[in-house]
Amino acid sequence: MSEEKKLPRIEIIEKYCKGCYICVEFCPKKVLEMKGFVVSVKDLGACIKCMQCELRCPDFAIKVHAE
Amino acid sequence: MAYDYESRIRPGKLPHIWCPGCGHGIVMKGLIRAMDTLSLKKEETAIVSGIGCASRLPGYMDCCTLHTAHGRAAAFATGVKLARPEMNVILVGGDGDGTAIGGNHFIHACRRNIDMTYIIMNNYIYGMTGGQFSPATPTGHKASTTPYGNPDPAFDIVKLAIGAGATFVARGTAYHANQIDKLIAEAIQHKGFSVVEILDDCPTTYGRRNKYKSVVEMMNRLKDVAVPVKAAEKMSAEQLEGKILTGVLHKVERPEYCDEYAKVIERAGGNK
Ligand SMILES: Cc1ncc(C[n+]2csc(CCOP(=O)(O)OP(=O)(O)O)c2C)c(N)n1
Ligand code: SF4
Ligand code: SF4
Ligand code: SF4
Ligand SMILES: [Mg+2]
Numbered sequence: 001m002s003e004e005k006k007l008p009r010i011e012i013i014e015k016y017c018k019g020c021y022i023c024v025e026f027c028p029k030k031v032l033e034m035k036g037f038v039v040s041v042k043d044l045g046a047c048i049k050c051m052q053c054e055l056r057c058p059d060f061a062i063k064v065h066a067e
Numbered sequence: 068m069a070y071d072y073e074s075r076i077r078p079g080k081l082p083h084i085w086c087p088g089c090g091h092g093i094v095m096k097g098l099i100r101a102m103d104t105l106s107l108k109k110e111e112t113a114i115v116s117g118i119g120c121a122s123r124l125p126g127y128m129d130c131c132t133l134h135t136a137h138g139r140a141a142a143f144a145t146g147v148k149l150a151r152p153e154m155n156v157i158l159v160g161g162d163g164d165g166t167a168i169g170g171n172h173f174i175h176a177c178r179r180n181i182d183m184t185y186i187i188m189n190n191y192i193y194g195m196t197g198g199q200f201s202p203a204t205p206t207g208h209k210a211s212t213t214p215y216g217n218p219d220p221a222f223d224i225v226k227l228a229i230g231a232g233a234t235f236v237a238r239g240t241a242y243h244a245n246q247i248d249k250l251i252a253e254a255i256q257h258k259g260f261s262v263v264e265i266l267d268d269c270p271t272t273y274g275r276r277n278k279y280k281s282v283v284e285m286m287n288r289l290k291d292v293a294v295p296v297k298a299a300e301k302m303s304a305e306q307l308e309g310k311i312l313t314g315v316l317h318k319v320e321r322p323e324y325c326d327e328y329a330k331v332i333e334r335a336g337g338n339k
Contacts, residue, residue, distance in 0.1 A: 012249040016081055019087060020282045021281065021283050022088060022286060026286070032103030042292070051239055055096075055244045055245055056093060056242075056244045056286075058087075058090060058091070058096075058241075059082060059083070059087075060076075060096070062079055063069035064148075065069050065070070067068075
């Protein structure tokens with residue numbers, strides 16, 4: 001495999017997340033899903049590092065670490 | 068790179084008290100980015116609020132802050148600005164705080180054109196006290212005090228600010244998060260009284276009563292209803308029916324209050 005895609009690290013601060021679904025819904029690549037009351041990463045490989053989830057989260061609960 | 072919001076938040080203050088999906092947190096993040104854009108120093112920046120969920124914002128911010136009486140942010144902030152004209156003074160609050168009990172202070176701050184920025188988070192309701200209607204609640208919509216629909220027309224906060232004499236007026240939405248910091252930064256840079264209305268959401272006391280099934284539905288409504296002022300220029304009246312203009316909607320130059328007051332002091336011989 002020659003594909004050298006550098007994956008971001010998506011940090012979820014579980015004690016801040018209130019499970020509002022904003023990041024899940026407005027992620028253009030459907031990377032995230034709800035697990036119980038807290039968001040979690042379903043498909044990291046699909047992430048395009050657009051930062052939309054981090055930008056809109058009202059609770060400072062999701063961070064996308066990418067170079 | 069993940070954005071560093073924490074350096075402008077008082078240690079230990081997160082998680083905040085706002086409900087799941089409440090847009091006030093999105094606005095606070097926009098304000099933090101605007102402060103970073105302008106490299107505002109915390110010792111030289113005062114954030115002043117009244118009372119309400121929106122007015123809780125200063126409590127989280129690591130800078131000079133004042134959480135005052137309901138509707139009175141503009142009065143306290145005017146005192147701060149006159150005493151320390153070199154400070155950046157930013158007012159924050161809700162639609163109820165700013166246009167009901169605080170409506171008088173709001174219009175006169177606009178009229179004075181004192182160099183401060185007012186961020187008004189309009190979620191169309193008194194969120195904190197359980198969803199009573201505010202002067203921004205749309206006609207026909209439900210609140211705890213208008214269970215059969217609100218008979219009153221709503222204030223257009225932008226038009227109110229322009230009519231009262233604010234010299235910079237802009238509008239954004241909680242959905243269009245990446246625009247919030249830009250509007251706030253431009254407002255802070257403007258010399259004179261600047262108003263930034265952010266259309267916001269209160270899922271807990273407004274959304275539920277008005278048939279929004281989720282926070283996402285409320286966000287989608289903001290997404291659909293907003294039209295950037297530039298795009299609106301190319302649209303017909305028909306296409307603009309039911310839409311709300313966003314962006315910088317008013318910008319003029321007019322003498323600023325602190326400068327004018329300094330001249331009064333001069334004329335009265337106060338600096339001798
Ligand atoms: C003098 C006075 N009257 C009434 C109240 C009760 N009160 C607290 S917050 C609020 C309304 C807040 O609405 P808004 O400013 O829209 O903020 P939101 O909670 O919606 O963010 C009211 C009426 C009060 N605290 N003080
Ligand atoms: S950075 Fe963009 S693509 Fe990646 S999870 Fe967030 S919203 Fe989805
Ligand atoms: S937007 Fe934030 S609070 Fe809402 S589900 Fe996503 S991480 Fe949690
Ligand atoms: S009651 Fe409404 S305005 Fe107050 S925190 Fe909850 S969602 Fe936000
Ligand atoms: Mg309100």
